Amino acid sequence: MFRYFSELWTGVWSLAVGMGITFVEFFKPKITLHYPHESLKMSARYRGHIQLIGDEEGKPLCVVCGMCEKACPSNCISISGEKPEGSKKKVLTSYQLDFTKCSLCGSCVDSCNFKAVEFSKEYNLASTRKEDYHFDLLKRLEERKQ
Amino acid sequence: MTLTFLNVFAAVLIAIAFVAANAAYLVWCERKGAGFIQRRPGPTENGPWGLLQPPVDGIKLMTKQLLIPGGVDKIIFMVAPVLAMFPTLISFVTIPFSETIVAHNMNIGVLMIFVFGSMSAMALLMGGWSSRNKYAMISSVRAVSQAVAYEIPMLVTTITVVMIAGSLDLMEIVHKQSGGFWHWNIWPLQNGLYNILMPVSFLIFFICSLAETNRAPFDLGEAESELVAGFHTEYSSMGFGLFFMGEYANIVIGACLTTILFLGGWDCPLGLFPGVWWFLLKIYALIFTFIWIRWTFPRTTIYNLLNLSWKVLIPISLFNLLLTAGLLKVF
Amino acid sequence: MNEPVVLQPDETFVLNVGPQHPATHGVLRVKMTMDGEYIYDAETVIGYIHRMHEKMAENRTYTQYLPNLSRLDYLSAMAYCHGYVLAVEKAAAIEVPERAEYIRAITVEMNRISSHLVWFGAFVMDLGGFSPLMYAFDDREQILDLLEGVTGSRLTYCYFRFGGLYNDIDDDFITGTRQFIKRMRKALKMYRNLVTNNIILMTRLKEIGPISVDLCQRYGATGPVARGSGINYDVRRNEAYSVYPEFDFDVPVFTEGDSYARYNVRMEEMEQSLRIIEQGLDKLPDGPVNPEKKIKTVKLPPGDYYTAVEAGRGSFGIRIVSDGDKSPYRLKLRSPTYSNMHLFDEACRGMLIADALAFMGSLDLVIPEMDR
Numbered sequence: 001m002f003r004y005f006s007e008l009w010t011g012v013w014s015l016a017v018g019m020g021i022t023f024v025e026f027f028k029p030k031i032t033l034h035y036p037h038e039s040l041k042m043s044a045r046y047r048g049h050i051q052l053i054g055d056e057e058g059k060p061l062c063v064v065c066g067m068c069e070k071a072c073p074s075n076c077i078s079i080s081g082e083k084p085e086g087s088k089k090k091v092l093t094s095y096q097l098d099f100t101k102c103s104l105c106g107s108c109v110d111s112c113n114f115k116a117v118e119f120s121k122e123y124n125l126a127s128t129r130k131e132d133y134h135f136d137l138l139k140r141l142e143e144r145k146q
Numbered sequence: 147m148t149l150t151f152l153n154v155f156a157a158v159l160i161a162i163a164f165v166a167a168n169a170a171y172l173v174w175c176e177r178k179g180a181g182f183i184q185r186r187p188g189p190t191e192n193g194p195w196g197l198l199q200p201p202v203d204g205i206k207l208m209t210k211q212l213l214i215p216g217g218v219d220k221i222i223f224m225v226a227p228v229l230a231m232f233p234t235l236i237s238f239v240t241i242p243f244s245e246t247i248v249a250h251n252m253n254i255g256v257l258m259i260f261v262f263g264s265m266s267a268m269a270l271l272m273g274g275w276s277s278r279n280k281y282a283m284i285s286s287v288r289a290v291s292q293a294v295a296y297e298i299p300m301l302v303t304t305i306t307v308v309m310i311a312g313s314l315d316l317m318e319i320v321h322k323q324s325g326g327f328w329h330w331n332i333w334p335l336q337n338g339l340y341n342i343l344m345p346v347s348f349l350i351f352f353i354c355s356l357a358e359t360n361r362a363p364f365d366l367g368e369a370e371s372e373l374v375a376g377f378h379t380e381y382s383s384m385g386f387g388l389f390f391m392g393e394y395a396n397i398v399i400g401a402c403l404t405t406i407l408f409l410g411g412w413d414c415p416l417g418l419f420p421g422v423w424w425f426l427l428k429i430y431a432l433i434f435t436f437i438w439i440r441w442t443f444p445r446t447t448i449y450n451l452l453n454l455s456w457k458v459l460i461p462i463s464l465f466n467l468l469l470t471a472g473l474l475k476v477f
Numbered sequence: 478m479n480e481p482v483v484l485q486p487d488e489t490f491v492l493n494v495g496p497q498h499p500a501t502h503g504v505l506r507v508k509m510t511m512d513g514e515y516i517y518d519a520e521t522v523i524g525y526i527h528r529m530h531e532k533m534a535e536n537r538t539y540t541q542y543l544p545n546l547s548r549l550d551y552l553s554a555m556a557y558c559h560g561y562v563l564a565v566e567k568a569a570a571i572e573v574p575e576r577a578e579y580i581r582a583i584t585v586e587m588n589r590i591s592s593h594l595v596w597f598g599a600f601v602m603d604l605g606g607f608s609p610l611m612y613a614f615d616d617r618e619q620i621l622d623l624l625e626g627v628t629g630s631r632l633t634y635c636y637f638r639f640g641g642l643y644n645d646i647d648d649d650f651i652t653g654t655r656q657f658i659k660r661m662r663k664a665l666k667m668y669r670n671l672v673t674n675n676i677i678l679m680t681r682l683k684e685i686g687p688i689s690v691d692l693c694q695r696y697g698a699t700g701p702v703a704r705g706s707g708i709n710y711d712v713r714r715n716e717a718y719s720v721y722p723e724f725d726f727d728v729p730v731f732t733e734g735d736s737y738a739r740y741n742v743r744m745e746e747m748e749q750s751l752r753i754i755e756q757g758l759d760k761l762p763d764g765p766v767n768p769e770k771k772i773k774t775v776k777l778p779p780g781d782y783y784t785a786v787e788a789g790r791g792s793f794g795i796r797i798v799s800d801g802d803k804s805p806y807r808l809k810l811r812s813p814t815y816s817n818m819h820l821f822d823e824a825c826r827g828m829l830i831a832d833a834l835a836f837m838g839s840l841d842l843v844i845p846e847m848d849r
Contacts, residue, residue, distance in 0.1 A: 008458065010676070011676035012676075014674045014675050014676045015443065015675065015676060015677070017670050017671075017674070018442050018443065018670065018671045018672075018675050019438060019439065019442055021442075021667060021670060021671045022183050022438060022441065022442040022608060022671070023438065025183055025184075025185060025608075025612070026179075026182045026183050026438075027182075028185055029185070030185055030186055030187055031185045031186070031615050031618075032185070032186040032187065034187075034190075043622075043625050043626045043629075044626075045625075045626065045627070045628065045629040045644070046625065046629050047629035047630050071540065071541070072541075073537055073541035073542065073543075073544060073545075103544040103548075103633070103635075104544075104629075104630060104633075104635070105543060105544035105635040106629075106635055106643060107540060107541065107543070107544075110638070110643070119629060180607070183608055184607070184608050184611035184612075185611060185612075185615065186611065280490070280492065284514065362605060363605065363677055365605070441607060441608050442606070442608060442671075443605075443606055443675065443677050444601060444604040444605040444606035444672075444675070444677050444678050444681060445604060445605030445606075445677075445681075446677055446680070446681065447680075447681060447829070447831050447832065448829075448831070449829075450677075450680045450681070
């Protein structure tokens with residue numbers, strides 16, 4: 001008989017404690033972000049899609065060694081270059097990234113010995129066509145330079 | 147309170163308008179309350195503070211296709227939502243909001259409200275039975291057994307209060323509690339009656355009104371994240387809308403009844419300026435508590451629910467009834 | 478409810494708890510043969526999200542396979558990467574600097590807390606309480622922000638490399654983590670008051686889904702499922718790897734075997750993970766995080782290698798069969814959820830359906846990990 005009432009009492013008390021906690025939470029400030037009215041600034045190491053790094057003149061540092069293309073697990077990168085007359089180094093002519101297959105693993109950034117690619121901070125890409133995600137990174141570098 | 151037909155008709159219309167506006171805007175209150183408890187804002191896009199959200203939701207519900215699945219029992223299927231909503235609207239007619247604001251006061255007010263309240267159990271059963279769906283039937287069977295089990299302690303505590311007041315008339319019950327909060331039925335002493343179990347009685351009545359309206363933590367009938375959507379799985383558009391509004395109207399009725407029976411109706415806590423604003427303040431405080439409880443606790447299972455009613459609430463409320471009767475006889 | 482229920486085998490119907498589940502487990506199909514509300518028998522049908530990770534390993538080099546591991550059990554992805562990296566390093570005899578080992582342990586434990594917070598929120602939401610989910614996700618947001626500041630990703634980390642890490646941690650991470658530990662201890666106390674001691678939850682979980690030690694051993698259940706039944710086995714203690722022998726932590730074991738015991742095991746594990754993180758931060762040595770010689774391609778000597786780690790759900794094992802090539806000949810992933818799930822078929826006989834779904838929630842299933 002006593003156990004009946006003591007269980008009843010502990011039960012009711014636990015409910016009251018729970019209600020007290022949510023009552024206090026009612027008055028605390030909101031923790032959600034009002035996207036799209038407010039938006040976040042990404043951290044420094046955030047992994048958006050990769051982008052080429054340019055030197056002072058805006059030319060890509062890439063020497064078309066092809067390590068990123070070989071390192072990529074998903075075959076996203078296709079890169080081509082040509083050797084202009086009288087120069088030992090290759091010049092980048094096109095760098096295509098198929099972002100629909102990219103898993104943001106970072107193998108390309110890791111494998112580059114010339115620090116030619118880095119992660120961008122793009123996070124709110126949205127489109128209705130798949131072709132919009134086949135990035136031409138050379139064109140993007142030129143657009144960024146402007 | 148003249149008895150001309152037009153007056154009564156206008157009064158009934160106003161009562162129905164009050165409850166319909168409540169049913170619509172209680173959804174807003176619930177979503178905002180839920181949001182604040184979970185530390186997020188709730189609806190904010192439609193209108194300032196999201197106040198236009200209920201009309202927009204209503205338009206959305208009305209423009210959906212009213213789908214009647216093949217093989218259902220058409221008449222029962224279409225009558226069930228109506229039966230969930232309209233008896234509640236009608237029972238609003240007897241509730242006194244203040245000394246002078248009541249649509250049509252009857253001297254059997256308490257009985258009227260319970261008569262109409264028990265029709266909602268029928269609506270649950272009809273809704274689940276007529277949809278040709280295993281999940282709906284399981285949940286409507288559970289909801290009916292819950293409704294029946296929790297009506298008993300509700301009636302027993304109401305009889306306790308009616309015995310103290312001496313009449314079934316709602317205005318009489320409130321008049322007996324007038325004059326400040328020490329006269330209210332929730333406290334152990336009123337009118338010279340020292341019944342220490344009256345707050346327990348209030349708690350039992352409150353829990354029963356939570357269970358009667360299928361509110362969490364007793365909402366096995368509907369918010370089953372286990373079994374899809376319960377007895378109103380097959381309803382779309384206004385069928386669902388009527389069930390939904392019927393639930394909120396029931397909440398308002400439950401809060402009104404609790405206030406009248408235990409908290410003194412339109413009486414001011416200090417006995418100074420009685421009026422309809424105190425009544426509205428009390429019912430909205432109770433409705434806030436309903437919302438607060440819903441977003442705090444998990445759901446009970448059907449066995450625990452029925453155990454709570456039959457093994458805890460009914461013995462305690464019967465004991466209280468006997469105690470009150472004894473005390474009334476003695477003092 | 479305590480007397481044994483006699484089920485009638487000839488009055489049953491089949492209820493298909495289909496691949497699209499209102500509860501948040503993933504694509505799992507359970508065909509339940511029910512007698513009224515009691516389950517007479519259950520048959521789980523899996524494979525709806527089989528993505529052939531083991532086959533993919535045969536076509537990729539060891540370095541190229543790293544992103545795949547995070548996609549297996551995306552909630553505790555770090556532990557999976559840890560297991561793979563340990564297996565390859567052990568086989569190829571690659572030395573890992575000590576600082577990298579400590580940072581690996583710290584990030585894996587933070588990931589474990591984040592995984593248990595998701596389990597906690599989703600489990601209580603299954604039972605009908607919607608608010609603890611929001612509070613748990615707020616705490617989890619702190620962890621994800623800290624890990625994003627270090628690794629750059631929030632969910633599918635590709636942070637470990639063979640021999641070390643992708644990059645080093647900075648001071649922001651250390652101060653942020655210490656603040657997080659204080660905040661999480663307060664939050665755990667709040668969860669205890671709001672949820673663990675709640676009478677409704679206790680009646681909902683106590684004596685539901687009892688799993689005996691014999692059942693665990695027959696199906697090979699590990700992790701909190703086994704520790705909730707009294708089996709004192711934790712891979713971090715019994716087959717210690719990496720730098721775990723240096724840490725002083727307890728392994729919570731409860732003997733009742735019901736859902737409440739499994740719940741308590743996971744809540745206690747969160748507290749122990751906080752202890753490990755604290756000790757890790759205190760003992761963190763200076764030094765490089767990558768070996769001096771940068772590893773170009775990894776080629777394992779021919780042989781059969783197996784390593785197990787303690788992931789969020791149990792013992793995750795990885796077996797590599799190599800024939801000396803750049804890609805493995807065969808890579809086998811031992812998924813803890815696969816073993817934990819299958820005891821549901823036997824344990825749910827005679828349960829009510831609502832209890833069976835609470836039981837499934839307490840097993841902490843992540844279906845993409847089960848189907849690989």
